[in-house]
Amino acid sequence: MSYLFPNYQRKELEMMEGFQNTLIDQNGKHYLDFTSGIGVMNLGYNDPELNQVLQDQSKRLWHTPNLYENHLQEQTAEKLAKGKEYVSYFCNSGAEANEAAIKLARKATGRSKIITFTNSFHGRTYGAMSATGQNSIHQGFEPLVPDFTYVPFNELEPLKAVVDQQTAAVMLELIQGEGGVVLADEQWVQAVQSLCHEFGALLIIDEIQTGIGRTGTFYVYENYQVEPDIFTLAKGLGNGIPVGAMLGKACLAESFGPGSHGSTFGGNKLAMSVACKVVERIDQENFLQDVQNKGHQLYTGLKQIAENNPLIRSVRGKGLMLGIELVDQDTVKSMMDQLEAEGLLVLKAGQNVLRLLPPLTITEEEVDQGLEIVEKVFNSLSQADL
Template sequence: MTHLFPNYKRESIDLVKGFGNYVEDQTGKEYLDFTSGIGVNSLGHQHPKLIQALEKQMHLIWHTSNLYSSKLQEDVAKKLANNKNYLAFFCNSGTEANEAAIKLARKATGRSKIISFQQSFHGRTYGALSATGQEALHEGFAPILPDFQYVPYNEIEPLKEIVDQDTAAVMLELIQGEGGVQPADVSWVQQVAALCKEQGALLVVDEIQTGIGRTGNLYAYEGYGIEPDIFTLAKALGNGFPVGAMLGKKELKDAFGPGSHGTTFGGNKLALRVAVAVLDIINSPDFLNKVKQKGDYALKSLGSLKDSSDKVVDVRGQGLMIGVQLKDQDTLNATVANLQKKGLLVLKAGNNTLRLLPPLTIEQDELEKGIGMIKVELLGK
């Protein structure tokens, strides 16, 4: 008997312990973790500097409301701005960050239309769900919010046809994670940014999964030669401690005055103390270069499967966000199940894509071990 709603399709294993880049289930079986809790535990499990930061804050104060000033919030906001012209709003999750982005875009522009992309994913609360371009996720929840429209990803002409003076924002992921690990073309993103500027619409970049070092840059947008008007963060920002953030250009500040938006727990001191430690570790040239190097190795090594395995259609991604597109959903399901039995945890994306999100701290020998297991499985040996 369960006391939980069946809204998740759960595996029978219960992960009760984590250490480094491995996890352990209720039976004591160990798994190499290529999921990072869906892109959350980017510094692995039980990182000593994160434990130290959390323990220190636990003995000071856990929570204060946003009625009072917070030096800690200011410190994290400055780190997230990363020497650019951004202000931060703190919340608790990715969907909340995207809700804040939608509200800010509409209020700052005085417009209502939000354009996003087919197969996008921005969250499951009503505003974020309405921005998500997947009809299957809307099913049963109609009517979704008005004035949301969807166009094909990586195509500029359909977007040009609907961006106009009523458009508050264009909202996109630079790599569609849930949609199958689909990277955006650089030239397309730059055209989208130019089109937004031309029409007075805001460019909102959802960095929930791509941000905080996942692609080898602190933010994925840094690799596209753009600066979004608004971008959103969560997942890896707290390495498992719930925290999210919405960042917007300083010129948007008057749209988010007192009473315009808020949250009880946003900017919680425990969460932000961990975020400080996360950012201090990840936002360094040496760390990010190593992510790029490991990502390049993984993409090259897995890329050979396109020629050697009849199960593999494509391999794509950036940094340590990698998708291996398989020939069909049955192959994907069998691959994920078989790898789990052998001690490697991986993810699904879209209908047929094996998604790999190992901790950014993954050691080279662990990366080679995991990729080797995937190759054996997909080569049928």
């Protein structure tokens, strides 16, 4: 028997080692990783500099509670603010970051209503799960946290119909990752921000998966000409070390005074030492331009494959966050299994989308290698269907 709850549908694989953009399983098989541990390993595996940072800090001090000053938190928060007046709260995960955002929005506005969008995903703790617009995530856990309202993504009129003077915040992902790699329309997002301003509601942007360079800019909201009141980070922030962050405009700081919120482990020195270095490494013009270039290479290659393959409906995404929408959702599992057998790891999103999240350190040669495997598998399966 297993001594673990069966809440994960695990493959019969265990990854034992990793280096750069490659994973090695218990049988010694090598895989080109186009998952990044679900968008986490932005700088790849076994990075010498990050290993050294973690080792150095581990010899000094692992943990102190947030009863004392923490210069590593201050340094990381300053880097994350990018010259703007944002203040940070550090925690251990994306769900925790979104819980903090929900609490801050309600406390700062004195309102309780929060509007989110269908097919969104914000986490599995009760507040974050209640913000998630997917019935399948809610099933069996009702009653949810009250006063969450869900409206269709990328549609303005349904939002106009529900936003009002009782609305604390509108919360959204600019690319719905778990929902199928669906991009928000730029004009729609700007209209959402205008509605928030009109009704005194806060705009919360969930950057858990899109942040830290994933889309070719450090934050994806930088592509949309908006400025969130609150935004959340995790995944790539620690390159595998558990860490999350909630950032809010400095004018909201007084709403999170002493005793309002907290975390025993949040912002611990091990996590902060790594996060600070990750931000320093990724928030560089040349690095981000390289992500854009490789994202374009991968997108262009996938589009070419799609043009000649009847199994693919569309290709979409931004930077190194891409989705391949399949015509038939029943082929997703077999497609993933075949890609895995050929040595390429990918993810599922929504019902019929293959999600590609390679490390930001992926090389041009590895992008081509991944494209060759994708083309081989798609051609093989499409011919089998004829």
